Amino acid sequence: MARLLLAACWSALVVNILAEDAYESFDPLAYVDPLIGASNGGNVFPGASLPYGMAKAVADTNSGSNQGGFTLDGASVTGFSMMHDSGTGGSPSLGNFALFAYTNCPGGEINRCAFPKKARAKSGRFTNTSVSAKPGTFGITLDNGIRAEMTTTHHTSLFSFTFPSVDADQEPAQPLILQDLTDLSDSRQDNATVRVDPDTGRITGSARFLPSFGTGSYVLHFCTDFRGAEIADAGIFADSRASAEVHRLTVSRSINGYPLPGGAFVRFNSAAEPILARTATSFISVERACEHAEREIPDFDFAAVSEAATDLWREKMSPIRVSPDKVDGSMLTNFYSGIYRTMVNPQNYTGENPLWASDEPYFDSFYCLWDLFRSQLPLLTITDPNAVTDMVRSLIDTYRHTGWLPDCRMTLNKGYTQGGSNADVVLADAYVKGLRGGINWDDGYAAVVKDAEVEPFDWCCEGRGGLDSWKALGYIPVQDFDFKGFGTMTRSISRTLEYAYNDFCISQMAAGLNKTTDKEKYLGSSGNWENLFKEEQASEWWNGTDTGFTGFFQPRYLNKTWGYQDPLNCSNLDATSVCSLQNTGRETFESSIWEYGFFVPHDQASLITLYGGPSSFISRLDYLHDSAITYIGNEPAFLTVFQYHYAGRPGLSAKRAHFYIPHFFSVAPDGLPGNDDSGAMGSFVAFSMMGLFPNPGQNVYLITPPFFEAVNITHPVTGRTARIRTVGFDAGYEAIYVQSATLDGEVYTKSWVDHSFFTEGRELVLTLGKEESSTWGRKVEDLPPSLGEYQGFGGRSSGGGSERGRGRASGNGSGNGTLKRTVMEGLLHRAESGGLFGL
Numbered sequence: 001m002a003r004l005l006l007a008a009c010w011s012a013l014v015v016n017i018l019a020e021d022a023y024e025s026f027d028p029l030a031y032v033d034p035l036i037g038a039s040n041g042g043n044v045f046p047g048a049s050l051p052y053g054m055a056k057a058v059a060d061t062n063s064g065s066n067q068g069g070f071t072l073d074g075a076s077v078t079g080f081s082m083m084h085d086s087g088t089g090g091s092p093s094l095g096n097f098a099l100f101a102y103t104n105c106p107g108g109e110i111n112r113c114a115f116p117k118k119a120r121a122k123s124g125r126f127t128n129t130s131v132s133a134k135p136g137t138f139g140i141t142l143d144n145g146i147r148a149e150m151t152t153t154h155h156t157s158l159f160s161f162t163f164p165s166v167d168a169d170q171e172p173a174q175p176l177i178l179q180d181l182t183d184l185s186d187s188r189q190d191n192a193t194v195r196v197d198p199d200t201g202r203i204t205g206s207a208r209f210l211p212s213f214g215t216g217s218y219v220l221h222f223c224t225d226f227r228g229a230e231i232a233d234a235g236i237f238a239d240s241r242a243s244a245e246v247h248r249l250t251v252s253r254s255i256n257g258y259p260l261p262g263g264a265f266v267r268f269n270s271a272a273e274p275i276l277a278r279t280a281t282s283f284i285s286v287e288r289a290c291e292h293a294e295r296e297i298p299d300f301d302f303a304a305v306s307e308a309a310t311d312l313w314r315e316k317m318s319p320i321r322v323s324p325d326k327v328d329g330s331m332l333t334n335f336y337s338g339i340y341r342t343m344v345n346p347q348n349y350t351g352e353n354p355l356w357a358s359d360e361p362y363f364d365s366f367y368c369l370w371d372l373f374r375s376q377l378p379l380l381t382i383t384d385p386n387a388v389t390d391m392v393r394s395l396i397d398t399y400r401h402t403g404w405l406p407d408c409r410m411t412l413n414k415g416y417t418q419g420g421s422n423a424d425v426v427l428a429d430a431y432v433k434g435l436r437g438g439i440n441w442d443d444g445y446a447a448v449v450k451d452a453e454v455e456p457f458d459w460c461c462e463g464r465g466g467l468d469s470w471k472a473l474g475y476i477p478v479q480d481f482d483f484k485g486f487g488t489m490t491r492s493i494s495r496t497l498e499y500a501y502n503d504f505c506i507s508q509m510a511a512g513l514n515k516t517t518d519k520e521k522y523l524g525s526s527g528n529w530e531n532l533f534k535e536e537q538a539s540e541w542w543n544g545t546d547t548g549f550t551g552f553f554q555p556r557y558l559n560k561t562w563g564y565q566d567p568l569n570c571s572n573l574d575a576t577s578v579c580s581l582q583n584t585g586r587e588t589f590e591s592s593i594w595e596y597g598f599f600v601p602h603d604q605a606s607l608i609t610l611y612g613g614p615s616s617f618i619s620r621l622d623y624l625h626d627s628a629i630t631y632i633g634n635e636p637a638f639l640t641v642f643q644y645h646y647a648g649r650p651g652l653s654a655k656r657a658h659f660y661i662p663h664f665f666s667v668a669p670d671g672l673p674g675n676d677d678s679g680a681m682g683s684f685v686a687f688s689m690m691g692l693f694p695n696p697g698q699n700v701y702l703i704t705p706p707f708f709e710a711v712n713i714t715h716p717v718t719g720r721t722a723r724i725r726t727v728g729f730d731a732g733y734e735a736i737y738v739q740s741a742t743l744d745g746e747v748y749t750k751s752w753v754d755h756s757f758f759t760e761g762r763e764l765v766l767t768l769g770k771e772e773s774s775t776w777g778r779k780v781e782d783l784p785p786s787l788g789e790y791q792g793f794g795g796r797s798s799g800g801g802s803e804r805g806r807g808r809a810s811g812n813g814s815g816n817g818t819l820k821r822t823v824m825e826g827l828l829h830r831a832e833s834g835g836l837f838g839l
């Protein structure tokens with residue numbers, strides 16, 4: 001008996017040790033593929049960077065879709081540059097001061113090397129299989145045999161160029177490395193300068209460039225040094241001609257719009273060893289750039305720099321553990337690559353902001369908050385709350401010094417606002433989830449109130465337009481009369497909906513800060529969305545077939561009469577309408593009235609009632625997805641995947657998540673359905689696969705089964721581990737319906753949890769089945785919070801609303817937010833008292 005017991009203990013111990021080993025040896029970085037999104041408009045930056053790093057080194061191609069620098073679409077490499085953004089639309093961003101290398105200039109003649117960016121492309125062809133990309137490093141071999149590897153520290157990039165061996169009968173290798181004064185979008189302005197020291201080979205320079213989706217300009221400086229071979233000579237080039245006799249150049253923009261090629265080069269006597277090029281950049285000065293370089297990479301040790309970068313990424317990714325058992329490896333790659341991309345942008349430019357002096361952190365490349373507020377920043381609030389704290393402090397400090405919270409910000413400039421003042425959502429999300437450490441919430445609150453109360457003279461790039469009408473009428477009118485501030489007077493519907501939600505977010509912060517009058521006021525205006533709801537509006541396809549749904553948002557004039565916009569305009573299927581920031585744009589931004597018809601994140605209950613009850617709400621949501629009116633490649637679609645929860649059908653959210661993943665998100669260069677938009681798409685994948693989707697700005701995560709048997713997330717500040725475990729996990733994803741759940745061992749029927757799940761490290765156990773449960777998450781008391789009261793759910797499992805949505809009449813300006821508020825207040829109180837973890 002004793003022996004047996006001992007044996008049993010022993011084997012348990014062995015199993016334990018093996019399990020520990022497996023646990024320890026699990027490396028999330030093995031599942032990161034930075035090349036996902038490197039073609040087909042994903043526009044990701046697939047190169048070397050630290051988390052939020054300013055230095056971002058990659059090979060740049062001449063693709064028409066090179067916003068992130070590198071692409072895998074058959075385009076050629078034109079250079080190796082060290083600053084980038086990731087996933088953005090707009091013009092290509094950054095990509096300044098590219099390096100390029102040749103093994104020889106034919107006949108030893110400098111002028112027979114091609115210097116201008118356009119001319120270099122013919123030497124920049126490569127095959128896809130030569131590319132290697134891992135967190136922290138990137139490498140590529142050009143068809144001419146030159147291999148370029150790169151890695152980075154925070155401000156400094158280290159490139160290693162290995163040259164092909166040259167046959168004995170050929171001329172001896174005399175490698176040339178040039179560095180030019182361009183950026184990806186050829187935005188350089190006048191009088192860029194460069195100089196090269198012929199003795200040391202150090203190249204330094206400065207130039208002014210334009211931001212890619214905003215106003216103003218920025219000046220960037222650089223400092224480059226080389227190691228690995230003796231210097232033969234060095235000089236500058238202007239246009240296509242170069243000379244080793246000249247060592248300084250100041251170059252005009254151009255004569256006819258295209259920036260004149262210009263830069264410097266260094267030639268070396270040998271190609272026997274790799275030649276290392278170290279470049280740091282700075283927004284402050286050349287001297288600062290050189291200091292970064294010398295401090296961060298003193299000894300040009302490529303292996304050490306690359307290992308340090310890898311270690312930092314591993315540390316950032318390590319809080320998130322999923323069970324690798326049973327599932328296809330591509331699921332893990334999809335998940336971890338998505339998480340990885342959320343930490344590439346925004347960028348930490350602390351200490352690098354020449355615009356104002358401050359002890360606060362400075363983050364840049366919020367590109368744009370309209371994209372980031374939905375799931376990227378909420379994901380980081382779980383995985384890297386200290387980073388979000390820094391970002392929020394930076395946003396508030398930007399308000400202090402520029403007068404406004406940004407909506408979009410890149411390269412030290414104001415970017416264009418797409419809809420509402422969505423920094424309000426970002427701040428509220430951080431506030432209700434308890435981020436406190438070092439954040440001055442009084443200033444944060446003043447900043448969001450300014451968005452709601454003060455109209456900027458130029459609301460292209462901050463705040464909101466049309467505030468007089470907003471206050472007088474309770475909506476943004478189409479063809480508004482606005483003489484106080486100026487901006488593109490389109491998007492009246494989407495702006496109304498976003499402003500309403502922004503106000504709700506402000507009301508939550510007001511509640512937390514005990515500003516009771518403000519709380520009531522902004523709760524009131526958060527109901528303004530109802531004022532654009534036209535009950536009798538129908539929607540037909542362009543062939544005349546009725547969609548079968550009635551009641552849509554519509555534009556409305558100053559005199560309160562209705563305008564008209566086809567509810568399908570600007571949908572995924574509309575190839576003709578102008579739907580972005582053009583002044584001929586429509587009343588909805590980058591999305592249809594159909595889709596914006598669900599954008600009432602704070603009051604799904606009232607919306608469901610307006611749409612005729614839960615079952616007609618669900619029919620409408622199904623129609624939105626099944627008819628491809630919505631497209632998951634743009635951010636407004638994200639929340640619609642999970643809004644079934646609010647109609648008491650969380651199982652349908654799970655089903656919809658599997659409808660999109662992996663079909664629309666695969667682990668291939670062309671695997672993203674649209675621009676990643678920083679890591680917005682990545683965060684959608686990560687949250688969906690994790691099984692908890694946020695309703696951003698609220699202390700709410702909607703529960704669906706994870707795509708893995710189990711998920712653990714260790715909170716980096718509290719150290720507690722939140723666990724989701726499934727019972728009956730099915731890797732074929734047929735059993736995707738929660739039958740029952742427990743939270744910390746207690747029966748749990750609600751279809752959502754709050755942020756304390758993560759900070760306190762709770763355990764959710766989900767029992768899964770192949771049929772949708774008729775009970776779990778379906779009763780009114782189980783539904784996620786909503787301002788209005790849920791109606792028409794009855795005692796039955798799913799709704800009692802009429803199929804064809806004639807709901808509550810509203811939409812003539814009489815609705816003004818007189819809805820039930822208690823649920824939200826309760827939630828906020830729980831967040832307030834439930835252990836604030838900020839430091």
Ligand SMILES: *[C@@H]1O[C@H](CO)[C@@H](O)[C@H](O)[C@H]1NC(C)=O
Nearest residue numbers: 039072073074127128669670
């Ligand atoms: C390289 O990959 C891209 C993206 O997958 C593809 O478009 C291109 O055709 C590939 N080129 C070759 C030569 O396979």
Ligand SMILES: *[C@@H]1O[C@H](CO)[C@@H](O)[C@H](O)[C@H]1NC(C)=O
Nearest residue numbers: 189190191192250251252253
């Ligand atoms: C560029 O330099 C030229 C020559 O010194 C000068 O005339 C011009 O004003 C400068 N332009 C700018 C934008 O500084």
Ligand SMILES: *[C@@H]1O[C@H](CO)[C@@H](O)[C@H](O)[C@H]1NC(C)=O
Nearest residue numbers: 321322323710711712721723
């Ligand atoms: C989660 O944590 C628990 C408890 O530490 C552990 O038993 C389990 O293996 C972990 N699961 C994963 C997926 O890492």
Ligand SMILES: *[C@@H]1O[C@H](CO)[C@@H](O)[C@H](O)[C@H]1NC(C)=O
Nearest residue numbers: 052348350351361386387390
């Ligand atoms: C941002 O950079 C500053 C200065 O280097 C550093 O103190 C801070 O920790 C960084 N923040 C994050 C989130 O990495």
Ligand SMILES: *[C@@H]1O[C@H](CO)[C@@H](O)[C@H](O)[C@H]1NC(C)=O
Nearest residue numbers: 441511512513514515832833
């Ligand atoms: C708000 O009031 C409550 C109750 O009086 C108090 O506990 C809390 O500290 C106050 N919060 C703030 C931010 O003043």
Ligand SMILES: *[C@@H]1O[C@H](CO)[C@@H](O)[C@H](O)[C@H]1NC(C)=O
Nearest residue numbers: 541542543544545546573627
């Ligand atoms: C009209 O177009 C819609 C959407 O494409 C389609 O579902 C419907 O069948 C079409 N109706 C006719 C009569 O072609």
Ligand SMILES: *[C@@H]1O[C@H](CO)[C@@H](O)[C@H](O)[C@H]1NC(C)=O
Nearest residue numbers: 479557558559560561562563
């Ligand atoms: C309201 O204004 C619109 C746009 O100017 C106009 O077409 C409409 O006739 C006006 N309605 C009334 C009742 O005046």
Ligand SMILES: *[C@@H]1O[C@H](CO)[C@@H](O)[C@H](O)[C@H]1NC(C)=O
Nearest residue numbers: 542566568569573574575577
């Ligand atoms: C978009 O709206 C315009 C103007 O109402 C209309 O002519 C056009 O057919 C609409 N396009 C689609 C695809 O609905």
Ligand SMILES: *[C@@H]1O[C@H](CO)[C@@H](O)[C@H](O)[C@H]1NC(C)=O
Nearest residue numbers: 808809810811812813814815
């Ligand atoms: C506005 O709606 C209210 C309530 O539905 C109704 O009593 C009122 O007559 C409506 N007013 C107009 C002008 O349609």
Ligand SMILES: *[C@@H]1O[C@H](CO)[C@@H](O)[C@H](O)[C@H]1NC(C)=O
Nearest residue numbers: 520524813814815816817818
């Ligand atoms: C709007 O709400 C206020 C109180 O919040 C109420 O006094 C007023 O009558 C309401 N207006 C309408 C048109 O319902």
